[in-house]
Amino acid sequence: MQRYPALKNLSIFVFFIFGLIGLLMNRDLPASAENNAIVHYYRYGHDYADWNLWGWVPGEEGKSFPFLEEDDFGRRVVVSLKDPQPFGLLLRKGEWEARDVTTDRHLLPGMHEVWLIEGDDKIYFDKSQADRRSKIIGAFLDAPDTLNVHLTNDTLLIGVGGQGFALYGEDTRPIPIRSVLPADGREVPCHTSHVSITLAMPLEVNKRYILTHPAYRSLDVVKRAILDEPRCFYTGEDLGPSYTPNSTAFRVWAPSAMSVKVSLYENSGNQTSRSIPMNRDSNGTWWSVVQGDLKNVAYTYAVNVNGVEREAVDPYARCLLKNGVRGLVVDLKDTDPPGWKEDRRPPLLHPTDAVLYEMHVRDFSISSDSGMEKKGKYLAFTEEGTKNSEGMATGIAHLKELGITHLHLMPPQDFASVDEGSEGYNWGYDPYHYFVPEGSYATDPDGASRIREFKA
Incomplete structure (x- = not known):
């Protein structure tokens, strides 16, 4: 017997409505929605x-x-x-x-x-x-005569000859294949999408090679573990630009490149003013000397790998334009604040006396009540005697009150995720250029201000 049919119907309706709302909240808007x-x-x-x-x-x-x-x-x-x-x-x-x-x-x-x-x-x-046909998705040169190959789907290996695989060099002549076996060491015959190809001759790291198979789309070979060999290991300390008023030497490590050029942008425009070919040098590096005074001249590298030329920012740049779009040649002596050469770290006689404090450069001073002028910037560390609206010490004065002896800065080097022309925020654990201070902490992210203020 139904004693409360109206109430039951209302309960069913409420349940339906809430279920419908929940369903809609867990679905995206219709595909026709404009945004x-x-x-x-x-x-x-x-x-x-x-x-x-x-x-x-x-x-x-x-x-x-x-x-x-x-x-x-x-x-x-x-x-x-x-x-x-x-x-x-x-x-x-x-x-x-x-x-x-x-x-x-x-x-x-x-x-x-x-x-x-x-x-x-x-x-x-x-x-x-959008071509979804089977393809070779990875072909890596891990030793002079060994390719590590990944396929989108399995192929049958029977252990005889090249089994459909063919490798071609720049001159389109085939390179003999000695064997094609499962990369995990299984016995053949078997199906696998990960194979190891042994060649009958060694390959060069700076040449282009294309791997083909009739059942898969072909792919350029990528030099991978072979770059760990001693012949590709450079121990010099002159990577990047080495500046003098008379000339600047550029050196970059690019062992797999077919050619490299230095592109100069003397007027900070989008068009290169000069392009200078670089010479292949020792242990995978390329080197060139450009005559004349290049101080404050922007530059990039034009790197040709596998027949495709791409513009690249120097990973060993000492300075950058805003957002790291180009390197900048600078005279690092010009970035030294007064007394820099004479400045010495206070001695620490007993390591157990150290009081450590980890800090984010921007967070140190960004509070609206920090009483500091250069909020979120390197220069905030130079401000002395700062206080908040309640008269409490802030900044360096506050750290001294705490008895801090050593600061551990969260990454201050250039990172990728912040627009340096805005007030963006990130902890900095996505490094972009390891040898340049982050530009968003400088009063001017373009040029040498970031170095000068970091040193201050």
């Missing part, structure tokens, strides 16, 4: 478990978006954005257990729908251009 970013993803083994999209918009924390929806391409996720704005994305497994390609990718406003493929760092805006 949605629709990301399709294809994995060759259809192993989507734990793979997710990590996405972010400028100035906000990143967020994980699981690929829950199947479609005729593979899986997809729809991300609802508040406004038309840039959207950064990468593909990861679980909580950063792995990444599919190391490249961060970005969508500009208006780029609503993209297709991504496992092992492919390209963004496809047209589904018809």
